[in-house]
Amino acid sequence: xxxxxxxxxxxxxxxxxxxxxxxxxxxxxxxxxxxxxxxxxxxxxxxxxxxxxxxxxxxxxxxxxxxxxxxxxxxxxxxxxxxxxxxxxxxxxxxxxxxxxxxxxxxxxxxxxxxxxxxxxxxxxxxxxxxxxxxxxxxxxxxxxxxxxxxxxxxxxxxxxxxxxxxxxxxxxxxxxxxxxxxxxxxxxxxxxxxxxxxxxxxxxxxxxxxxxxxxxxxxxxxxxxxxxxxxxxxxx
Numbered sequence: 381x382x383x384x385x386x387x388x389x390x391x392x393x394x395x396x397x398x399x400x401x402x403x404x405x406x407x408x409x410x411x412x413x414x415x416x417x418x419x420x421x422x423x424x425x426x427x428x429x430x431x432x433x434x435x436x437x438x439x440x441x442x443x444x445x446x447x448x449x450x451x452x453x454x455x456x457x458x459x460x461x462x463x464x465x466x467x468x469x470x471x472x473x474x475x476x477x478x479x480x481x482x483x484x485x486x487x488x489x490x491x492x493x494x495x496x497x498x499x500x501x502x503x504x505x506x507x508x509x510x511x512x513x514x515x516x517x518x519x520x521x522x523x524x525x526x527x528x529x530x531x532x533x534x535x536x537x538x539x540x541x542x543x544x545x546x547x548x549x550x551x552x553x554x555x556x557x558x559x560x561x562x563x564x565x566x567x568x569x570x571x572x573x574x575x576x577x578x579x580x581x582x583x584x585x586x587x588x589x590x591x592x593x594x595x596x597x598x599x600x601x602x603x604x605x606x607x608x609x610x611x612x613x614x615x616x617x
Contacts, residue, residue: 422591426598429560433602436553440609443545448616453538454546455613457522462513463611466506470600473502477593484586489575492589496572499596503565510558517547524548550610557606560599567592 444451476498483491521529524544529535535543571592574582582588 419587419591422594426594429598433553433556436549436556437605437609440549440553443542443549444613447539447542447545450538450542451546452613452615453536454543455610456536457520457534458550458611459513459516460611462509463607466509467603467607469502469506469509470603473499473506474597474600476502477596481586481590481593484582484589487583489578489583492575493572496568496575499568500565500572503561503568507558507561510554514551517551522547523551553606554610557599557602560602564592564596564599567595 476495480492480495480499483489483495517523520534521527522535524547528540528544528547530540532538532540538546571582571589
């Protein structure tokens with residue numbers, strides 16, 4: 381005997397009873413499964429990022445162990461106050477991101493959009509300061525390569541080859557970090573646009589906002605390690 385299908389009934393191969401325009405994607409059984417996949421995917425990505433930056437930190441550790449005095453002398457050319465200001469800017473941006481995630485959990489659209497905007501302003505401030513720092517290094521010929529300075533006095537008597545290694549690591553690590561800041565700005569911009577448009581993928585499920593916040597906190601944490609390692613070297617005995 382044929383079964384009459386009612387409009388509210390869905391077969392096993394249907395959309396599992398959820399709105400195609402809601403936060404649940406069609407490939408997931410329920411929102412819990414979807415969020416679990418989100419979280420596992422983000423943490424897997426962050427683990428690969430830790431390994432990526434870890435290679436740089438390992439190189440830095442080995443070279444600094446052998447060339448402590450030259451690294452110390454080379455680092456004296458860095459602008460510590462600007463580095464400290466950038467550290468405070470990123471710490472503030474993490475606070476604003478926390479407030480944005482809280483707003484997403486409370487479904488407070490204005491709180492999310494406002495705090496995401498403040499995160500973007502902090503990121504732009506960070507990159508602006510970093511631009512002027514880089515500009516100074518280029519002007520002083522401290523970029524590794526054929527044009528690297530031959531004036532040892534400018535680097536407080538550091539061995540020029542060892543100083544070039546230090547600045548190679550400096551530009552490599554801080555430059556890679558700056559790229560992550562730029563990527564974060566693009567992702568946060570896209571997230572903000574979705575909130576402005578009231579996209580249900582983010583307004584009805586706070587997890588996407590939380591995961592982008594997790595990425596941003598990771599980027600901030602990397603700088604928390606970079607700042608003392610590059611700017612605050614203790615004088616070796």
